[in-house]
Amino acid sequence: MPDKVLIYSRLPKSLTQRFSADFDLLDTAGKPANEVFAAEELAQVRALITAGGTPLRAADMERLPALGAIICYGTGYDGVDLKAAAARNIVVGNSPGANASSVADVALMLLLATMRRLPIIDPYVRSGDWVAAKPSPLMKPPSGLSGRKVGVYGMGEIGRKIAARLAAFETDIGYFSRTRYDDLPYRYLPSLDALAEWCSVLMIAVRASAETHHAVDADLLKALGADGYVVNISRGSVIDQAALVAALTDHTIAGAGLDVFEIEPHAPDELTRLPNVVLTPHIGGNTRESHVAMQGCVVANLKAFFAGERLPFPVK
Incomplete structure (x- = not known):
């Protein structure tokens, strides 16, 4: 009999279908597990699949007394209470x-679209303003x-x-990370503040954590300068969004x-009304190749x- 696996987050069936060949799936469709399945059924669940950003706290784990494995679909795991998991x-x-490749592609897409004002120049052609030679101050x-x-x-x-990817665009690249890597040809800056003072374009690629929460604030944005740009493909919590709106305004x-x-999905507000920001709906890793690779990691884990072996892709 296939092992029972709980689909904890709302995930499209097209993404979870591959798992059904090897496991007996209990799909919550994103609802609280105890509202969808009886306690007797949940007591048999030894593993679950979750989207990394979905909150999974100690109280949620307690409803699954046999739970032994939490497998995140994707790289993120910021929603999982790692201390609570370790305690059990x-x-x-x-x-x-x-x-990673798909997310990096979107990062460069966002940077180029923002710097070259794609949301402005595309409508300029479609509206007929270009052929009419209608002047626009935004076309400078x-x-x-x-x-x-x-x-x-x-x-x-x-x-x-x-x-x-940035190296191919003839840029000077610097970075700040918790670890300095001697094998990289890029300039290392000793702090995020130092990085922002040095650069005029900031690409955010860190995990969400207490350390990175609102790390990009008003002062850091100011350091980028009036010709500065910021691109975020990691987690929204890294930027103080109110400060970003003010800096763009x-x-x-x-x-x-x-x-x-x-907050995702993001509702229309003052951010979405600004002409100098390009927005996409958290689709960085949403390619066929990425999903095949992520599903492979989930199945392997x-x-x-269930074989009593170490996970090949553990959160470290």
């Missing part, structure tokens, strides 16, 4: 690097990317791929590209757990 000897796994020549000092905040798998910085937000 629950192993936690994820899919490290599985979507922007600064380019070549020769820019670009800072990467976080030099994990995604940060490295972002830096590699009063032109403390020139623009921003965001794939993530403090689950099979190892």
Whole structure:
């Protein structure tokens, strides 16, 4: 009989179908597990699959007395209470690097679209204003990317791929990370503040944590300068969103590209009304190749757990 696995987060069936070949899936459809399944059924669940950002706290784990493994679909695991899991000897796994290339691609897409004002120039053509030679103050020549000092905040798998792509654009790359890597050809800055003072483009690629919460605040945005840009493909909590709106509104910085937000999905508000920001709905890792790779990590982690083996992709 297949082992029971709880689908804890709201995940499209197209993404979980691969798991049904090996496991008996109990899908909560994003609802509280105890509202969907009886306590007797939940008592048999030894493993669950969750999106890393979905809150999974000690009280949630207590409703699953046999739970031994939490497997995150994707690289993130910020929603999981790791201390509570460790206290109950629950192993936690994820899919490290599985979507790094796709996320890095979106980071560069957001940067170029923001710097070259894609939301403005596309409607300029579609509306007929270009053929009518209608002047627009927003069509002034922007600064380019070549020769820019670009800072990467976080030099994990995604940060490295972002830096590699940036190098092809003839930029000067610096980074700040918890670890200084001697194998990288990029300039290391000793703090996030020092990185912001050095660069005019900041690419955010760190995990969400208490340490990174609102690390990008009003003072740091000001350090980027009036020709500065910020791109966030990590977690919305890293930027103080109110400070970002203010910086974009009063032109403390020139623009921003965001794939993530403090609250998701993000409803229309003052941020969405600004012309100098490009927004995407958290789709950085949403490619066919990324999903195949992430699903492979999930299956490998689950099979190892049920076989009594160490997870091949544990959260460290």
